[in-house]
Structures are given as C-alpha cells and as structure tokens.
Amino acid sequence: MRRIAIVGGGLAGCIVAFRRAAAGDRVTLVEAAPRIGGQLWTERTSGFVVEHGAEGFIARSEAVPALADALGIAGDLVGQETHRSFGFDGAALRELAPGEAAAFLGFQVPRDELGKGIRTFRLGMAQLTETLARALASDERVDVRTSAAAVSLERAAGGLRLALAGGAEIDADVVVLATHAAGAAALLGEPARALRGAETLSSVTVSLAYPRAAIEHPLDGTGFVVAAGHQAHGFRACTFTTSKFADRAPAGHVALRLFFRPEPADLEQMNDDAWAARAEASLARVLPVRGSSERAWVSRWSSALPVSTPAHAARVRETEQALAGSGVLLAGSAFHGSGIDAAVRSAEAAAERAGAL
Numbered sequence: 001m002r003r004i005a006i007v008g009g010g011l012a013g014c015i016v017a018f019r020r021a022a023a024g025d026r027v028t029l030v031e032a033a034p035r036i037g038g039q040l041w042t043e044r045t046s047g048f049v050v051e052h053g054a055e056g057f058i059a060r061s062e063a064v065p066a067l068a069d070a071l072g073i074a075g076d077l078v079g080q081e082t083h084r085s086f087g088f089d090g091a092a093l094r095e096l097a098p099g100e101a102a103a104f105l106g107f108q109v110p111r112d113e114l115g116k117g118i119r120t121f122r123l124g125m126a127q128l129t130e131t132l133a134r135a136l137a138s139d140e141r142v143d144v145r146t147s148a149a150a151v152s153l154e155r156a157a158g159g160l161r162l163a164l165a166g167g168a169e170i171d172a173d174v175v176v177l178a179t180h181a182a183g184a185a186a187l188l189g190e191p192a193r194a195l196r197g198a199e200t201l202s203s204v205t206v207s208l209a210y211p212r213a214a215i216e217h218p219l220d221g222t223g224f225v226v227a228a229g230h231q232a233h234g235f236r237a238c239t240f241t242t243s244k245f246a247d248r249a250p251a252g253h254v255a256l257r258l259f260f261r262p263e264p265a266d267l268e269q270m271n272d273d274a275w276a277a278r279a280e281a282s283l284a285r286v287l288p289v290r291g292s293s294e295r296a297w298v299s300r301w302s303s304a305l306p307v308s309t310p311a312h313a314a315r316v317r318e319t320e321q322a323l324a325g326s327g328v329l330l331a332g333s334a335f336h337g338s339g340i341d342a343a344v345r346s347a348e349a350a351a352e353r354a355g356a357l
C-alpha cells in the first residue's frame with residue numbers, strides 16, 4: 001500500500017487526505033495547530049455562528065459544491081439573503097452598484113463574478129473541514145495528528161522522511177505540502193528558495209453581537225466597505241452577518257463582523273478587549289449604535305493571506321520545476337490562488353497527481 005504524508009490540516013490538506021484514502025493509499029496528515037481546519041474555523045456558541053476565518057466561497061465555484069456532494073453535505077449549502085451592499089466614504093453610507101464593493105477595496109474581480117456574492121454552509125464554512133475530519137477519523141487507513149508540526153523533510157532509503165517537532169518520524173512515498181509558503185520553504189530548503197520571497201498580508205477580524213434594538217439602522221444589506229483614505233486603523237469592511245446569512249444569531253440579536261488590516265505592533269500587542277473597543281469605536285463612526293456590544297470575538301491572522309501576483313505564480317512554477325521527480329507536491333491557496341475555490345481546485349489536482357506518481 002502506498003504511503004502518503006500530508007503536511008497541513010487546512011482545507012487543502014484534508015481534501016488530499018480524503019481523496020488519497022478513498023483511492024486506497026495509507027495516509028498520515030500532520031497539523032501544527034491543535035485544531036484541523038486552518039483558515040476555516042467556525043465557532044458556535046449560545047445561538048451565534050461566528051466565523052473566525054473565511055465566511056464563504058465565490059458563488060460560481062463548481063469545485064466546492066462537487067466536494068460537498070462527495071461528502072454528503074450539498075444540502076447544507078446556503079446563499080446570501082441579500083446582495084445589496086454599502087460603501088462608507090468617511091461621511092455617510094451609500095448603496096453600491098453590484099461589484100463596486102470590490103473596486104472600493106481595490107480587488108480585481110472578473111466581470112462575470114460581479115455582484116454574484118458568496119455561498120457558505122448552514123453551520124458555517126468549517127462544516128466543510130469538520131465533515132472531512134470526521135470522514136478521515138473513521139477511515140482506518142488514515143492517521144491524523146494535530147499539534148504535530150513537521151520540522152524537516154529528507155530523502156530516505158526507499159522514499160521520503162518527515163520529522164516532527166518532538167522527534168517522531170514518518171516515512172512516505174509521496175509528501176504533499178499544504179502549508180503556507182514560508183512553511184514549505186522552511187521544509188524544502190534550497191529547491192524552494194523562490195518561495196522565501198512570497199508576500200503575505202495579516203488580518204484581524206472582530207465579530208460584535210448587539211441586541212437588535214441597539215443599532216438604529218435597518219442593516220438591510222450584506223454590509224459596507226470603507227473607501228481608501230478613510231480606513232482608520234486599517235478598518236476596511238464590515239459584514240452585517242445576520243443580514244447576509246440566515247440563522248447566525250439568536251432571535252432579537254444581530255452580529256456584525258469588522259475586518260482590519262492591522263499594523264504589526266497592534267497585531268502583537270493589543271489584547272482582545274483592546275480590539276473589541278477599537279471595533280466598537282470604528283462601527284460607531286458609521287452606524288448609530290447605542291451602548292456596548294454584548295459579546296465580541298477577535299480573530300488574529302498573522303501573515304496568513306497569500307498575495308497572488310504573477311511574480312508569486314512564477315515562484316511557485318520555479319519551485320515545482322525544482323521538485324519534479326522528488327515525490328513532493330504543493331497544494332493549497334498559498335501556492336495556486338487565494339481563496340477557498342482555488343484551495344479546493346489545487347488540492348483536487350494535487351490528489352490526482354499524487355495518484356499518478
């Protein structure tokens with residue numbers, strides 16, 4: 001039986017593990033964090049469904065529904081309740097035309113995607129990785145290890161050897177790296193020197209819960225984006241979570257999620273209370289809010305978001321050429337395009353390539 005080791009238990013790593021186990025390989029998946037899911041992480045508490053990471057995937061995606069179908073959760077796919085969105089120009093909110101929100105933030109969105117929005121799952125985006133994790137846990141060919149960081153990868157007699165922090169070793173015929181670019185660069189050394197230059201962005205998001213009556217605005221849209229030049233403290237956008245998706249808060253309450261591009265010092269030094277206070281003050285500049293939030297959830301993502309540029313695509317191509325014939329493959333959004341749809345397509349392709357090695 002062929003042995004596949006996968007480094008990184010985010011969406012991409014889980015998909016490769018799921019597909020290879022289904023094809024009959026013996027699979028070991030190692031994840032540095034205590035939790036499987038990577039940038040998909042949904043917290044469900046007291047009737048709130050709170051996204052710490054991604055909140056949805058592009059509506060035109062075919063890869064995500066196909067995966068959901070294979071996992072038996074296609075019936076839990078949900079779309080947006082509304083497509084209306086607003087922009088804040090430093091003085092007031094105004095309704096934006098379809099696609100204008102992306103332009104406000106400087107995203108390049110293909111014309112056929114304008115205004116189409118995103119889709120998610122009834123229980124939040126982590127429903128996808130939680131379902132994958134359950135399928136992996138119930139398969140005796142699969143060994144999933146959390147709090148298990150890979151620290152080196154070497155050629156060994158008859159294959160490859162992955163060493164974990166703490167000293168454990170895993171021998172494999174094929175290794176799939178589904179990490180961030182810096183993680184792959186550290187494990188691969190010289191063949192991946194190009195990846196050392198990969199750029200990333202950091203993000204902090206703060207979800208705030210309020211009694212419905214505390215906000216004197218109909219919240220009749222998906223949220224608002226803040227125009228460049230008015231993004232104090234890096235506050236870029238706000239999702240009206242409970243208007244955008246159904247069943248995200250108990251009756252009588254609303255949840256809003258604020259997105260910040262933080263200064264490095266703020267990311268390291270500000271505690272959750274300080275971020276919640278900053279989020280409340282940022283929101284109060286835009287909407288009439290009475291009183292403090294009743295709950296706040298702060299999510300920090302340091303150097304987590306890959307920056308997809310032609311230069312990055314060239315770095316990945318160069319690395320993959322250097323890895324040709326080595327039995328090592330790259331998968332995930334750090335390498336083959338940002339976002340969930342790209343991560344799924346990359347992982348499905350890597351799983352297929354792994355089968356052909």
Ligand SMILES: Cc1cc2nc3c(=O)[nH]c(=O)nc-3n(C[C@H](O)[C@H](O)[C@H](O)COP(=O)(O)OP(=O)(O)OC[C@H]3O[C@@H](n4cnc5c(N)ncnc54)[C@H](O)[C@@H]3O)c2cc1C
Pocket residue numbers: 007008009010011012013030031032033037038039040052053054055056057058148149150151178179180183203205301304305331332333334338339340341343
């Ligand atoms: C705040 C936020 C909002 C987002 N919103 C959206 C959105 O709305 N729509 C969208 O399409 N995308 C969004 N994204 C991006 C999307 O979540 C990611 O593109 C996707 O989840 C990446 O999956 P992945 O498996 O490629 O990588 P990751 O989820 O980053 O997984 C990589 C994993 O590798 C592990 N790892 C790294 N090094 C090692 C090592 N040495 N040993 C073991 N494990 C290691 C990491 O701990 C991590 O779990 C968002 C991301 C963030 C952070």
